[in-house]
Amino acid sequence: MTTTSPARFRHMLRTNRLLALPGVYDGITARLSEQRGFNAIYMTGAGTAMSFGFPDFGLLTMNEMAGRASVIAQSVAIPLIADADTGYGNELNVTRTVRDYERGGVAGLHIEDQVSPKRCGHLDGKEIVPRDEFVSKIRAAVAARRDKDFFIIARTDARAVAGFDEAIDRANAALAAGADMAFVEATESLDEMAAVPQRVNGPCLLNIVRGGKTPDVNLRDVEDMGYRVAILPSLLLGAAIEAFDRALAALLETNTPPESVNGASLVRDRFRRFGADEWDALRTRFREQQRQDAES
Numbered sequence: 001m002t003t004t005s006p007a008r009f010r011h012m013l014r015t016n017r018l019l020a021l022p023g024v025y026d027g028i029t030a031r032l033s034e035q036r037g038f039n040a041i042y043m044t045g046a047g048t049a050m051s052f053g054f055p056d057f058g059l060l061t062m063n064e065m066a067g068r069a070s071v072i073a074q075s076v077a078i079p080l081i082a083d084a085d086t087g088y089g090n091e092l093n094v095t096r097t098v099r100d101y102e103r104g105g106v107a108g109l110h111i112e113d114q115v116s117p118k119r120c121g122h123l124d125g126k127e128i129v130p131r132d133e134f135v136s137k138i139r140a141a142v143a144a145r146r147d148k149d150f151f152i153i154a155r156t157d158a159r160a161v162a163g164f165d166e167a168i169d170r171a172n173a174a175l176a177a178g179a180d181m182a183f184v185e186a187t188e189s190l191d192e193m194a195a196v197p198q199r200v201n202g203p204c205l206l207n208i209v210r211g212g213k214t215p216d217v218n219l220r221d222v223e224d225m226g227y228r229v230a231i232l233p234s235l236l237l238g239a240a241i242e243a244f245d246r247a248l249a250a251l252l253e254t255n256t257p258p259e260s261v262n263g264a265s266l267v268r269d270r271f272r273r274f275g276a277d278e279w280d281a282l283r284t285r286f287r288e289q290q291r292q293d294a295e296s
Helices: 005-013 027-036 045-051 062-075 091-103 131-144 164-176 190-199 219-225 235-254 263-272 276-295
Strands: 019-024 041-043 080-083 108-112 151-156 181-184 204-207 229-232
Touching: 005 151, 019 027, 019 045, 019 235, 027 041, 027 062, 027 235, 041 045, 041 062, 045 062, 045 235, 062 080, 062 091, 091 108, 091 131, 108 131, 131 151, 131 164, 151 164, 164 181, 164 190, 190 204, 190 219, 263 276
Parallel strands: 019 041, 019 229, 041 080, 080 108, 108 151, 151 181, 181 204, 204 229
Antiparallel strands: none
16 A cells, blocks of 8 residues: 555556646645645646745755755645755755655655756756766665655756756766656757667656747657656746736726625635635634533
């Protein structure tokens, strides 16, 4: 029986179906994804950084990222895979990162080979560490996990810096070092995208970023290419920014807040989506129990 979050995630991967993970960055996006029926979610580093008011330039600390990952993991019952950037230092820092993410209830994470501070994988101007340093950090991540099912994903950003062949070689080296999955970031054509699962000696993840360097693609085609996981970090973030901009602009233009149609019911329903009924039951449960004990 699979009871832990990492074990449940591994169980999901045993099917031949692509696992699509929407990018979340707080309890709201996590809960809504779970309620919509997704079986697992992905904590986007870009979305998390922006929720702190920063661009995706590696400005958040390990404590900030691990803390947010823990909040998200504890807000849902489905597995969470989380961005862990560069591991926040050398092998010692990677070890602590894995342990803190695991302690927070995360099912797995990915660590990349960019120089710190990193940049969004779909921006120009990235730098990467030497291959041996990257592989050493992956070895440290694998050794650090206390739960053998905790999932380690090795991300390489080498495509934009050293070319596609080097990215493939790094992915294979990371898998040979014990990583559970390879993540070749920012392939630049459909041919490259399709070649990754063919040339990488293990399961692969595809990052689908709206407006990024990787071409738009249907998830059915991604599955046919042989990918096991697809993450969509910009899916909810982009939708939220657009919706926020529209609501704020409408208020400035009209000086009229949205109409309160069925207002009380709407407020109650919002809170119910975040566990209001369960918490309301706790308000009186123990007092009622105390009253019954006193009467008996």
